[in-house]
Amino acid sequence: MARHRNFAAALGDWSARHRKTAVFGWLILVVLVTVVGGAVGQKTLTNADYGTGDSGRAERILQDAGLAPPAAELVLVHSDQLTAEDAEFQGAVTATVNAIKATGLAENLRDPNTTRVVSQDKHSALIQYDVKGDPDTAADRIQPVIDAVKKTDQAQNSVTLGQYGAATGLKGINDSLGEDFARAEMTALPVALGILLVVFGAFVAAVLPVLLAATACVGAMGLLALTSQVVPVDGMTSSVMFLMGLAVGVDYCLFYLRREREERAAGRDKDTALHIAAATSGHSVLISGITVVVAMAGMFLSGLTVFKGFAFATIEVVLIAVIGSMTVLPAMMAMLGDRVEKGRIPFIARRRQARAEAAAAVGGRRTNALLRGVLARPGVFALLGAALLLALAAPALGMKTEKLGTDKLLPADNPMVSISTRIGREFPGAPAPADVVVTSDDIDSPKVTQAIADFKKQALASGQTGEQIDVTVHAKENIAEISVPLIGNGTDKTSKKALAELRGTLIPDTLGKVAGTTTLVRGDLAFSEDYNDQLKSSIVPVFAFVMGVTFLLMLVSFRSPVIALTSIVLNLLSVGAAYGVMTAVFQHGWGASLVGTEAPGALESWMPLFVFVVLFGLSMDYHVFVVSRIREAYDQGASTRDAIAHGIRSTAGVVTSAGLIMVAVFAVFGTLAMQDFKQLGVGLAVAVLLDATVVRAILLPSVMALLGRANWAAPGFLRKSRPAEGDHGGPSHVVARETQQGVPVTH
Secondary structure, three states, rough: OOOOOOOHHHHHHHHHOOOOHHHHHHHHHHHHHHHHHHHHHOEEHHHHHHHHHHHHHHHHHHHOOOOOOOOOEEEEEEOOOOOOOOOHHHEEEEEEEHHHHHHOOOEEEEEEEHHHOOOOOOEEEEEEEEEOOOHHHHHHHHHHHHHHHHHHHHHOOOOOOEEEEEEHHHHHHHHHHHHHHHHEEEEEEEEHHHHHHHHHHHHHHHHHHHHHHHHHHHHHHHHHHHOOOOOOOOOOOHHHHHHHHHHHHHHHHHHHHHHHHHHHHOOOOHHHHHHHHHHHHHHHHHHHHHHHHHHHHHHHHHHHHHHHHHHHHHHHHHHEEEEEEEOOOHHHHHHHHHHHHOOEEHHHHHHHHHHHHHHHHOOOOOOOOOHHHHHHHHHHHHHHHHHOOOOOOHHHHHHOEEEHHHHHHOOOOOOHHHHHHHHHHHHOOOOEEEEEEEEEEEOOOOOHHHHHHHHHHHHHHHHOOOOOEEEEOOOOOOOEEEEEEEEEOOOOOHHHHHHHHHHHHHHHHHHHHOEEEEEEOHHHHHHHHHHHHHHHHHHHHHHHHHHHHHHHHHHHHHOHHHHHHHHHHHHHHHHHHHHHHHOOOOOOOOOHHHOOOOOOEEEOOOOHHHHHHHHHHHHHHHHHHHHHHHHHHHHHOOHHHHHHHHHHHHHHHHHHHHHHHHHHHHHHOOOOHEEEHHHHHHHHHOOOOOOHHHHHHHHHHHHHHHHHHHHHHHHHOOOOOOOOOOOOOOOHHHHHHHOOOOOOOOO
């Protein structure tokens, strides 16, 4: 038997011979990076790190001057019966102000009994204050104020209190993230293990991929802490890393383990079976992993620090998962041998054995009505499959994105959501005012002072702002900040129109006319608009990079421009369908109740770009695995259609199992409370489901069948023989039997 040794086969053979070195080396690596990473700690993004455009420049100006805006907080005092003029109402306000003061955490405390910040109907008043100290740690220190306000609220009979702001909002998100992440871990791991138990029918075989994926995630967490010292990460990056690591880690191990079991069932000795698995599935895992890593690298072109953090995290966990599946997995399989089938589950094991015997009795593979139909009428099935995906993608033509605020990220029944909504309704612009940052050579000069006064006057006259416009001058730093509450709820068209007039008319007509001054607008809405603009400008280079590099990788792997181009088109169809479903559910609300949410009316700004990059990488798992088996059969003499039939049949079980695991893991995240987790989970689950079914079972074979010999056409510099992985009993023998079963064949 010829033994072709590609890199994956050589690495697998080495690991099998040096079992203890591979296993203990892996454990030492994981423990080392975990301990060192834990000691260093993960560095998270500051407010300035998130920014881009004019709002980002404004944040950095304030940060560099030591004027990072404090975490602003609001306490809503409301009564259905009393008004702000009543003594009991005013007493409740005073009691709340005193309770906040007593915590020692508040500064710039503004009492509505003095400032007269009350609603039009006078049934609500607004206490405003800033949290002392570093705004980036305010969420970790705000709990005493929350407790004080809650205690005061409980002591009131006819007045209710509600708190919302930068610190309490972030704390609410962090608390929800913590609960979600814990629930995801507790759910995703057992779900993956349960599916693998059904797939293998044996406890050891099922546990092995989960253990390797889990240790890969742990090691990647430690490594992320180290790289975060260079590129800080978002708070949800660890959760995204876990999601990706578990999905790809289990899938990579599944591909490897299933091929080894398949070869053992075909009568190969354990060393030969392991070598074949390494040379074939191991090679596919390597190509797939490289493709995922390169696709993730596209996020570096986004120009946003948060995406760079996501890129580092996903690249690290995928690389570690690839290393683990190509080294420690074959070492463990060499140690265990056929004991990997230990812990058989009687009912499942008997059914698997019965299916195997039935398959052997009819020539090695059960006939497949769908595959026969696809190969018999490839044009019809290609048209139907493409039409289905295009129909699902149609809603994406009207996709809207925005940087979702706390009130939309948190579940609708969260108390902070209702408080934020009420504050926005009764005090327009109060929850998230625009902040105009003015820098000048002399901020106290008469020209600048007059320009600020003119700006304030014109802003009030424009009808685009609330009545309370506050000016804070930092004379030493030559910086002025003007807080401008915009009309609307802070994210709607009304607020966006007000921001556009602020930037396009009010500032140029007043502050913009003073020579030597720079005026920039920051704030939640300005940040969201600038963030969206940056994402839109980065879409073309990121998409071009990911598709271009994917094309080159497929070209090098299969030496076929046609297969490489087909890979791009099929991936775009599945991504488009995922976009359409996400838009339908989270923008239009179609079926939103099925995933336990109320549609926020838009997708999170970073979601489309991130989902595109992730899906373009992950879809290669199935594509490389399936096309490799097709190419393997073709290289051993099978016709194109015979090779397609063999490749689809021989990978159907593992692709279905791997897809089911990914869909289950992503679906777990779709059930979590946070809106961005829901969108990410639903988008990825739908895309992988379509990719593993419609694309791989219908579109791929039908398109390849239509193309025929053109699949393998290549320019001269790519035309060279591909050595066989060895005569495994071979695809040519298998496809001959399949031909006898009535699968259409065209040479």
